[in-house]
Amino acid sequence: MAICAALLHVLLALVLAPLLLGIINRTKALVAGRRGQPLLQTYYDLAKLLCKGAVYSRTTTWVFRMGPVVALAGLLLVLPMIPLGGVPAVVAFQGDLLLVAYLLGVARFATVLAALDTGSSFEGMGASREVQFSALAEPALILGLAAMAVQAAQALQAQPLSLTAIYAAIRPETLPQAGPVLLLVAAALAAVFLAENARIPVDDPNTHLELTMIHEVMVLDHGGPDFALIQYTAALKLWVLGTLLVGVLVPVRSGWPLVDLLAGVLGLGILAVFTGLVESTLARLRLVRVPQFLVAASVLSILALFLVLR
Amino acid sequence: MEWIVCAVMVLFVGGLATLLAGRRVGLACWLGPASALLACGLMFGQSLLVLARGEIVSLRAPWQVPLGSLRLSLDPLSAWFALLIALVGGLSAVYGAQYLRHQPHPQRVARSWFFFNLLLASMLLVVVARNGVFFLVAWETMSLASWFLVMFDSQEARVRRAGWIYLVATHLGAAFLMAMFALLGRESAALDFNALSATGGTASAVFLLALVGFGAKAGLIPLHVWLPEAHPAAPSHVSAVMSGVMIKMGIYGLLRILPMLGPPQAWWGWTLLGLGAVSGILGILYALAQSDLKRALAYSSVENIGIISLGLGVGLLGITCQCPAMAALGLAGSLLHVANHALMKSLLFLGAGAVVHATGTRQIDELGGLLKRMPVTGLAFLVAAVAICGLPPLNGFTGELLIYLAALSGIVASPRSADVSWPLVAILAVGGLALIGGLAAACFTRVFGMVFLGEPRTAPAAHAHEAGRAMRLVLCLLAAGCLAMALLGPWVLDRLVPLVAGLIPHDFHVAAEAALASWRTALVAVAAAALVLMGLVALLVLGRRRLFAGRTIEQAGTWDCGYVAPSPRMQYTGSSFGAPLLAVFRLFIRPRVRLDGPRELFPRRASFESHLPDVFVERLFRPLFQGVAQASASLRWFQQGRIQLYVLYIAVTLLVLLIWKLG
Numbered sequence: 026m027a028i029c030a031a032l033l034h035v036l037l038a039l040v041l042a043p044l045l046l047g048i049i050n051r052t053k054a055l056v057a058g059r060r061g062q063p064l065l066q067t068y069y070d071l072a073k074l075l076c077k078g079a080v081y082s083r084t085t086t087w088v089f090r091m092g093p094v095v096a097l098a099g100l101l102l103v104l105p106m107i108p109l110g111g112v113p114a115v116v117a118f119q120g121d122l123l124l125v126a127y128l129l130g131v132a133r134f135a136t137v138l139a140a141l142d143t144g145s146s147f148e149g150m151g152a153s154r155e156v157q158f159s160a161l162a163e164p165a166l167i168l169g170l171a172a173m174a175v176q177a178a179q180a181l182q183a184q185p186l187s188l189t190a191i192y193a194a195i196r197p198e199t200l201p202q203a204g205p206v207l208l209l210v211a212a213a214l215a216a217v218f219l220a221e222n223a224r225i226p227v228d229d230p231n232t233h234l235e236l237t238m239i240h241e242v243m244v245l246d247h248g249g250p251d252f253a254l255i256q257y258t259a260a261l262k263l264w265v266l267g268t269l270l271v272g273v274l275v276p277v278r279s280g281w282p283l284v285d286l287l288a289g290v291l292g293l294g295i296l297a298v299f300t301g302l303v304e305s306t307l308a309r310l311r312l313v314r315v316p317q318f319l320v321a322a323s324v325l326s327i328l329a330l331f332l333v334l335r
Numbered sequence: 336m337e338w339i340v341c342a343v344m345v346l347f348v349g350g351l352a353t354l355l356a357g358r359r360v361g362l363a364c365w366l367g368p369a370s371a372l373l374a375c376g377l378m379f380g381q382s383l384l385v386l387a388r389g390e391i392v393s394l395r396a397p398w399q400v401p402l403g404s405l406r407l408s409l410d411p412l413s414a415w416f417a418l419l420i421a422l423v424g425g426l427s428a429v430y431g432a433q434y435l436r437h438q439p440h441p442q443r444v445a446r447s448w449f450f451f452n453l454l455l456a457s458m459l460l461v462v463v464a465r466n467g468v469f470f471l472v473a474w475e476t477m478s479l480a481s482w483f484l485v486m487f488d489s490q491e492a493r494v495r496r497a498g499w500i501y502l503v504a505t506h507l508g509a510a511f512l513m514a515m516f517a518l519l520g521r522e523s524a525a526l527d528f529n530a531l532s533a534t535g536g537t538a539s540a541v542f543l544l545a546l547v548g549f550g551a552k553a554g555l556i557p558l559h560v561w562l563p564e565a566h567p568a569a570p571s572h573v574s575a576v577m578s579g580v581m582i583k584m585g586i587y588g589l590l591r592i593l594p595m596l597g598p599p600q601a602w603w604g605w606t607l608l609g610l611g612a613v614s615g616i617l618g619i620l621y622a623l624a625q626s627d628l629k630r631a632l633a634y635s636s637v638e639n640i641g642i643i644s645l646g647l648g649v650g651l652l653g654i655t656c657q658c659p660a661m662a663a664l665g666l667a668g669s670l671l672h673v674a675n676h677a678l679m680k681s682l683l684f685l686g687a688g689a690v691v692h693a694t695g696t697r698q699i700d701e702l703g704g705l706l707k708r709m710p711v712t713g714l715a716f717l718v719a720a721v722a723i724c725g726l727p728p729l730n731g732f733t734g735e736l737l738i739y740l741a742a743l744s745g746i747v748a749s750p751r752s753a754d755v756s757w758p759l760v761a762i763l764a765v766g767g768l769a770l771i772g773g774l775a776a777a778c779f780t781r782v783f784g785m786v787f788l789g790e791p792r793t794a795p796a797a798h799a800h801e802a803g804r805a806m807r808l809v810l811c812l813l814a815a816g817c818l819a820m821a822l823l824g825p826w827v828l829d830r831l832v833p834l835v836a837g838l839i840p841h842d843f844h845v846a847a848e849a850a851l852a853s854w855r856t857a858l859v860a861v862a863a864a865a866l867v868l869m870g871l872v873a874l875l876v877l878g879r880r881r882l883f884a885g886r887t888i889e890q891a892g893t894w895d896c897g898y899v900a901p902s903p904r905m906q907y908t909g910s911s912f913g914a915p916l917l918a919v920f921r922l923f924i925r926p927r928v929r930l931d932g933p934r935e936l937f938p939r940r941a942s943f944e945s946h947l948p949d950v951f952v953e954r955l956f957r958p959l960f961q962g963v964a965q966a967s968a969s970l971r972w973f974q975q976g977r978i979q980l981y982v983l984y985i986a987v988t989l990l991v992l993l994i995w996k997l998g
């Protein structure tokens with residue numbers, strides 16, 4: 026039963042991930058008083074892009090063509106290792122949290138190199154910012170997960186170093202005791218979620234040619250099916266990091282994996298709405314402020330560690 | 336053991352024979368590498384045998400030196416390092432055979448091969464020596480042989496300067512080692528390793544001396560200052576050996592001495608952990624700032640030595656807080672990282688050598704677009720760059736994963752112990768490794784991106800040519816090695832069990848071995864994930880090819896935002912790529928910027944300069960040595976240069992001694 030729910034989660038992620046982007050965009054439109062694009066717009070875009078040919082810069086090499094492929098492969102491999110709240114991951118082993126973090130790193134590495142392969146100073150700028158911010162987000166993510174692991178160990182009296190065990194240990198009945206730690210970690214994970222998915226207040230997914238952008242500028246030269254892969258990878262990344270956050274914030278552990286799955290997916294939808302609200306109400310930070318934002322996330326994770334290890 | 340003796344003999348005889356070749360470069364470049372390769376084959380076979388069977392081979396012979404004895408032994412710990420010497424040494428020799436052939440200075444080639452063989456032989460003797468005096472002799476031979484190799488291009492002033500710094504640093508380090516052996520051997524008749532031991536305060540003093548002596552060789556911050564000078568100055572196959580294995584001799588020395596000191600104290604672990612985290616973070620930040628390709632790689636060696644030391648620190652803390660999983664995983668992780676780093680750093684240096692060979696420059700900002708001109712070198716360099724960032728599917732991840740797991744298993748179990756502060760372990764080890772990983776990704780996307788991708792920034796880069804066949808072969812072999820180490824991770828971990836057991840106290844051998852066996856699954860999963868990742872990539876590539884079949888694929892210029900005449904000089908450079916990250920950390924590394932902006936009504940010229948001086952040279956060693964020099968100068972009145980005065984000193988001394996003895 027649990028394994029069925031886990032497989033179903035992977036399937037749902039593959040199918041529904043682009044919908045999250047649609048929900049975010051629709052929310053932003055509604056807040057701004059517009060009707061906005063259809064919820065399924067990302068799917069239409071993907072279908073359209075997949076049917077196109079491609080134009081490659083003469084400067085580029087195979088690294089440019091491999092960038093989107095490797096990034097997608099990395100994300101596809103992460104999916105079966107991610108639990109959604111009470112729904113276990115398809116594969117769980119001690120230390121999978123690090124493999125997940127580093128596979129996201131592989132995807133980023135490939136994207137950055139593909140950007141540098143064009144020889145454009147725009148894309149070089151985006152790549153430089155991407156590595157800068159992700160280097161600062163990495164400790165926040167891993168230390169946050171470490172704090173949750175300790176919390177889970179104290180609840181379970183076991184050694185939970187797999188994501189599935191860590192998330193299974195978050196239960197409604199332990200919340201009064203574990204609440205403060207989980208809240209701190211959730212705040213840190215939320216910051217990582219916004220930064221890594223190129224969302225406001227770190228990056229603006231809507232600007233294409235402005236000197237403040239990060240992710241969008243890195244993929245400026247990709248087109249056609251390559252760009253479809255990039256869009257889809259971005260959607261999957263939103264799903265994966267969103268799952269890590271929703272697993273903390275939605276402590277539904279009913280014992281019925283399908284109910285947990287439903288709660289988790291609903292949670293992801295709400296997270297998407299919330300992301301849209303954040304994007305509508307916040308301004309993007311100045312670039313020099315972004316490191317402070319990310320360091321603050323790391324500090325929250327460290328605080329959580331101090332709280333749980335006191 | 337006969338094989339090891341044979342290997343040393345072959346290296347010596349081969350080295351001497353190369354010297355006889357004189358100016359005949361072709362002959363020297365055949366004799367030297369052939370003997371090195373043969374010896375490395377012998378070394379490799381013997382070490383692999385010892386590791387596979389877990390047995391110890393040894394040899395004893397009389398030696399007429401006070402305190403000395405000719406005791407050699409190859410246990411799993413020695414075999415692990417000997418294996419790396421053989422692997423990196425042999426492959427670098429093959430590479431060097433082609434690399435040195437086209438040198439403008441034929442008279443230096445034979446000499447260089449002699450010292451190369453001597454370096455390999457002395458490193459081998461360092462790891463098999465079981466006597467302090469013999470160890471020190473081998474150690475000094477190693478330092479001097481590598482010094483002669485560094486001085487290959489001694490007509491250049493900066494090479495002579497680098498050599499000078501290296502000579503000073505290595506001898507200061509050796510002085511600490513002599514003091515260490517003197518302290519260790521106070522109570523024993525000979526300096527044989529099995530007779531050496533220390534306890535209590537002496538043990539702590541020995542630890543500190545070993546940390547300085549061996550840390551200087553390994554390149555731990557703040558003792559790293561010679562490393563970024565000496566490694567880039569040497570020919571690339573020598574840099575590969577120095578950065579790949581020679582600095583690891585410092586780690587070997589520490590691991591050899593630690594069991595002699597009895598149960599470790601917590602502050603030793605903290606020191607190694609703290610120094611490791613600082614070396615890792617500052618090392619990679621300095622690497623990110625370098626404009627010289629080989630200098631960046633040298634600083635990245637400092638970073639990786641930091642990771643190794645961090646793992647050792649976690650392991651020692653695991654021993655002090657009675658946490659077997661933490662101890663075993665920390666030590667195993669850092670030993671694994673020693674081997675992984677040997678493979679990937681030698682590959683990086685050899686790849687950089689091919690670039691220097693092809694373009695004649697080491698400046699990152701003068702290169703670019705080399706992947707099209709040197710496809711094999713570029714691919715091998717990319718493999719090493721991914722590996723050194725600790726990213727799957729390559730080997731760098733396995734060692735770092737074990738160190739992470741060591742720290743996490745300790746924190747998660749968090750046994751209440753008075754002298755271990757768990758949040759600090761978490762911040763230094765887990766947070767430190769995470770930050771190092773992120774910064775390493777920044778550093779190596781920069782290095783690979785600026786050197787191999789984009790458009791060539793200068794004419795030499797545009798006219799670069801691929802490396803020769805032997806050099807390409809070595810690069811491919813090392814790249815395959817990086818992948819193999821990741822896939823064979825679980826098997827390698829099994830081989831590490833006796834090494835780890837030798838480093839931890841007897842009372843939790845069983846628990847530590849059980850811990851390693853149970854954590855083996857993580858490496859199995861990583862190996863499986865590596866295979867699946869490569870399979871997924873292959874599938875997606877095939878799918879992409881199907882999708883593109885029959886469609887129009889066009890070529891055009893890079894999107895230039897409507898700018899009329901973009902030129903390669905407008906590309907983002909290595910300095911601009913790294914600048915924002917360095918600005919975040921400016922509190923710690925202090926880049927020096929000189930801006931001569933446009934002034935007056937009709938400005939004529941403007942310039943901008945930025946460079947990053949090593950804080951430790953400027954703030955620590957320069958004042959320190961100046962202070963020592965001043966203190967010594969204040970004693971100068973003592974030496975008047977008159978013989979009568981000196982006779983008076985002697986007479987007074989004798990008188991004082993006489994009074995002291997009689998009184």
